[in-house]
Amino acid sequence: MNALQKISEFFMTPAMKIVMILAALLFPFVASNEYQIYVMALAFVWAIAVYGMNIITGLCGQLNLAHGGFFAIGAYTLAILTVDHGWAFWWAFVAAGVSGALLGFLAGVVSLRLKEHYFAIFTLCVGFIIYLLIDKWEELTHGALGIINIPAPSGFGLVDFTETTPFYYLALVFMVLSIWLAARIANSLLGRSFRAIRISDELAASLGINLMRNKVLAFVLSTTYASVAGALYAGMVRFIGPAEADVVHTFDMITFLLVGGIGTLMGPLFGTLAITWLTQSLQFLEEYRMIVFGPLLVVLVIFFPRGVVGTFLTWRGRRLAAAHETAQKESASEKKPSSNKATTPRNQEAGNHA
Amino acid sequence: MLKINNLTKRFGGLAAVNNVSIEFEANKINAIIGPNGAGKSTFFNLVAGAMAPTEGSIEYQGMDITGMACDRIARLGIARTFQTTSLFDESTVLDNLIVGHRLRTQSRLWDVIINSKRLRDEEKKCRSRAQEVLDFVGLSHIGHRITADISQEEKKRVAFALALATDPELVLLDEPAGGINPEETENLASLIRKMVEHGVTVCLIEHKMDMIMNLADKIMVLDHGEKIAEGTPEQIRSNPVVIEAYLGSDDDAAA
Numbered sequence: 001m002n003a004l005q006k007i008s009e010f011f012m013t014p015a016m017k018i019v020m021i022l023a024a025l026l027f028p029f030v031a032s033n034e035y036q037i038y039v040m041a042l043a044f045v046w047a048i049a050v051y052g053m054n055i056i057t058g059l060c061g062q063l064n065l066a067h068g069g070f071f072a073i074g075a076y077t078l079a080i081l082t083v084d085h086g087w088a089f090w091w092a093f094v095a096a097g098v099s100g101a102l103l104g105f106l107a108g109v110v111s112l113r114l115k116e117h118y119f120a121i122f123t124l125c126v127g128f129i130i131y132l133l134i135d136k137w138e139e140l141t142h143g144a145l146g147i148i149n150i151p152a153p154s155g156f157g158l159v160d161f162t163e164t165t166p167f168y169y170l171a172l173v174f175m176v177l178s179i180w181l182a183a184r185i186a187n188s189l190l191g192r193s194f195r196a197i198r199i200s201d202e203l204a205a206s207l208g209i210n211l212m213r214n215k216v217l218a219f220v221l222s223t224t225y226a227s228v229a230g231a232l233y234a235g236m237v238r239f240i241g242p243a244e245a246d247v248v249h250t251f252d253m254i255t256f257l258l259v260g261g262i263g264t265l266m267g268p269l270f271g272t273l274a275i276t277w278l279t280q281s282l283q284f285l286e287e288y289r290m291i292v293f294g295p296l297l298v299v300l301v302i303f304f305p306r307g308v309v310g311t312f313l314t315w316r317g318r319r320l321a322a323a324h325e326t327a328q329k330e331s332a333s334e335k336k337p338s339s340n341k342a343t344t345p346r347n348q349e350a351g352n353h354a
Numbered sequence: 355m356l357k358i359n360n361l362t363k364r365f366g367g368l369a370a371v372n373n374v375s376i377e378f379e380a381n382k383i384n385a386i387i388g389p390n391g392a393g394k395s396t397f398f399n400l401v402a403g404a405m406a407p408t409e410g411s412i413e414y415q416g417m418d419i420t421g422m423a424c425d426r427i428a429r430l431g432i433a434r435t436f437q438t439t440s441l442f443d444e445s446t447v448l449d450n451l452i453v454g455h456r457l458r459t460q461s462r463l464w465d466v467i468i469n470s471k472r473l474r475d476e477e478k479k480c481r482s483r484a485q486e487v488l489d490f491v492g493l494s495h496i497g498h499r500i501t502a503d504i505s506q507e508e509k510k511r512v513a514f515a516l517a518l519a520t521d522p523e524l525v526l527l528d529e530p531a532g533g534i535n536p537e538e539t540e541n542l543a544s545l546i547r548k549m550v551e552h553g554v555t556v557c558l559i560e561h562k563m564d565m566i567m568n569l570a571d572k573i574m575v576l577d578h579g580e581k582i583a584e585g586t587p588e589q590i591r592s593n594p595v596v597i598e599a600y601l602g603s604d605d606d607a608a609a
Contacts, residue, residue: 181467188466189477192453200440206402207520208428208457217463263444306444314444314500321446321499328495 008316024172028165038164043276044171045232048178050256050268052225055182057254058263059191060218061198065250066107066123069130070223072245074100074230076134079147079240089154093231100227101220108219112212115201124247131245146241153235167236174232175269178225183265185221194218198263255293259300261307270309355380355555356401356524361410363396363579370396372579373410378572380523383550384557385566387590388576389599394559395437397576398526401557402434403427414524429457433522435513437529441501447512448497451484452477454519480519487515490552491545507538514545518554525549527558531565543569567591575599 010016031037049071056064074096081092111122134141141147153161153170161167185191193214196204205211234240252275260271282289304311356378363371371393378384386394399405401412403424411420419427441450459480465473488494491511496504501512510530517525530546531539543565546556560566566573567587575583575590577599583590590596 184466184469185463188473189453189456189459189461189480190463190466193456195442196453196456199442202404202424202436203440205404205424206428206434206436207454207516208425209453210423210425221463310444317444317446317500318503321503324498 005319008312011312012316021176025169028168034164037168039276039280040273041164041168041171041236042233043272044168044175045229045236046253046256046276047269047272048175048232049226049229050253050260050272051178051182052222052229053253054222054257054263054268055185055194055225056218056222058257058267059186059194059198060215061194062112062215062219063120064123064219064222065120065247066111066127066130067222067226067253068247068249069127069245070100070104070226071230071233071249072130072134072240072242073103073223074227075234075240075244076141076147076230077227078231078234079150080140082151083147083149089151089235093153093228093235096231097224097228100230101224104220104223104227105216107223108216112215112219127245127247127250131242131247134245135242141242144242146239148239150234150238150240152238153232161235171232171236174228178228179265179269182268186265190214190217195263255297257307258297259307261309261311261313264307264309264313267307267309271307274308355415356557357413358401359411359413361397361400361412362408363393363400363405364408369579371400371407371576374574374576374579374581375410376574376581376584378524378555378557380555381550381553382555382571383546383569384555385570385573386557386559386576387561387563387566387573391578392576393579394576395528396579398434398528398557398559402432402526425457428520428522431521431523432526433517433520433524434526435510435517435528435530437532439509439513441509441512441516443500443502445501446497447493447499447501447504447508448484448488450501450512451488451515451519452480454487454516455480455483455521457520483519483521484515487518490518490548491515507534507542510534510542511545514549518549522554524555524557527556527560529559529561531560531562539565 027040028037031040049067052070053064053067056062056067077096077099078089078092081087081095082089087095107123107126111119111126114122135144137143152167155161155166159166161170185194193204193209196207196209197211197214201211204214230244233244256271256275257268258271259275260269261267278293279289282292285292300307306314358374358376361371361374362369374397386397388394396405400407403419403422403426406421411418413419414427414430414432417430419430422430459476461470461473461476464470485494485497488497491514493508493511493515496508501509504512514525514527514530517527527546531542534542539562546558546569550556558570570587573583573585573587573590574581575593575596582599583593583596585593
């Protein structure tokens with residue numbers, strides 16, 4: 001094994017998780033200013049929504065273009081309940097998740113009757129309807145004025161989440177929980193059902209998988225993720241307007257997914273962080289940033305359709321398969337039973353969706 | 355095992371399948387042949403529940419399954435493969451097969467969240483079933499490979515294995531030997547025989563005549579959506595109506 005392979009194997013070990021969490025915990029101490037912590041916390045909040053999108057689009061293969069709309073639904077549910085109705089933050093937070101799930105269920109049951117492009121176009125319209133409702137229904141949403149003075153998450157007198165660093169840790173906790181649940185789903189039989197649907201509806205149905213039930217479940221999971229992220233976002237920036245429901249956010253999230261690796265476990269995090277920091281470091285270019293992003297994205301989609309993480313996993317999978325075959329040949333030529341034969345494929349498989 | 359009564363499927367004015375009645379016996383290899391556009395694939399789609407018939411009924415083991423949804427029919431024990439084999443290219447071969455046994459499991463979202471014992475047991479069961487069917491189709495040596503890297507014939511076998519992982523009693527194979535060479539075709543034919551020896555009933559659509567004539571116990575010939583003949587390979591070979599349908603309408607199908 002050469003050095004590159006050693007490093008790549010380290011990425012797949014449990015130790016890597018600890019290293020990443022430690023790095024995230026230490027980040028506020030090494031950041032050169034508070035703004036960097038703020039940007040990182042915001043990236044974590046977006047990453048939660050991107051993980052939701054990864055469930056319906058990455059695992060289940062249904063391109064949902066209303067995702068930004070459900071992010072806004074979460075943000076607005078929290079804002080309306082806390083500001084206009086005086087709810088405590090955390091109750092409103094739970095209500096935001098529930099409203100994302102319920103509205104997601106309603107939208108899902110209707111829109112998932114359509115397939116492929118028709119589904120994508122329909123959800124694009126759903127997203128736009130959400131935007132219009134937020135913009136025009138002034139009695140409920142304050143219309144174009146937006147909602148100000150949203151309370152920060154309550155720290156129960158122990159922590160002050162109006163400060164950037166405590167909020168950073170709060171966002172980190174929620175993001176780690178989101179990734180943990182996403183991993184559970186992706187590696188379970190449920191995730192396998194979703195992936196079968198991604199291959200083809202016909203194949204999945206012929207394997208006895210109920211298409212509608214599984215698609216709606218994946219959709220509801222994704223909208224719940226989006227609305228929870230939206231609620232956290234509202235508690236962080238504490239002012240929201242109809243622009244939160246802009247379809248631009250949905251396309252941003254698709255970019256994060258494509259760059260990181262759609263359908264992979266660490267792809268959404270990688271893509272969100274990479275693009276967020278790239279955007280930050282290209283601030284001086286202002287609107288011309290897109291001149292850098294556009295070609296970058298095109299090159300990535302052509303040459304690395306599975307994104308950075310997906311490409312890495314495929315490369316590693318091929319290498320392990322080759323190593324496995326060499327080991328088989330060697331053990332056959334030595335005429336003695338291979339001891340690692342049974343364990344190698346299993347290890348490889350466990351890592352395949354990491 | 356499978357009893358088809360007056361099955362008809364119309365698309366607008368065109369009857370893709372027209373008034374077809376036939377009975378397939380358990381533990382036999384049943385073949386459906388016919389020129390291109392004869393309605394063979396539509397017939398399969400009707401049996402598998404991918405589309406509902408316009409008229410007629412389908413009885414499976416004495417149960418009326420007409421118009422039943424695809425996934426329910428799969429759970430009753432009818433599996434199928436498709437003309438084009440679609441698999442999850444990025445995963446290993448073995449990994450592709452695990453989902454095949456999903457329909458025999460009960461775990462839901464809640465089991466996933468709490469990682470219940472039921473889920474863990476069922477995942478173990480699915481994994482061992484995947485290994486079994488992989489051994490059965492003779493591919494245990496490539497279970498660790500990335501699916502994108504295996505040959506066309508191996509993909510066909512993986513598709514067979516996936517269908518078998520559902521624990522079916524009847525397997526519908528849509529052109530299993532399409533796009534593979536004569537030697538591989540012979541190997542695939544032995545695999546089909548092996549499936550029948552293990553108690554699975556097979557029903558297949560195929561264009562390769564020599565394969566069908568050696569393999570099938572019973573053949574049904576479709577032409578323009580209608581059944582024009584049924585019988586043993588010998589009966590079909592000498593049937594004047596069949597000969598006319600092939601030579602008279604579509605030469606390439608006889609090749």
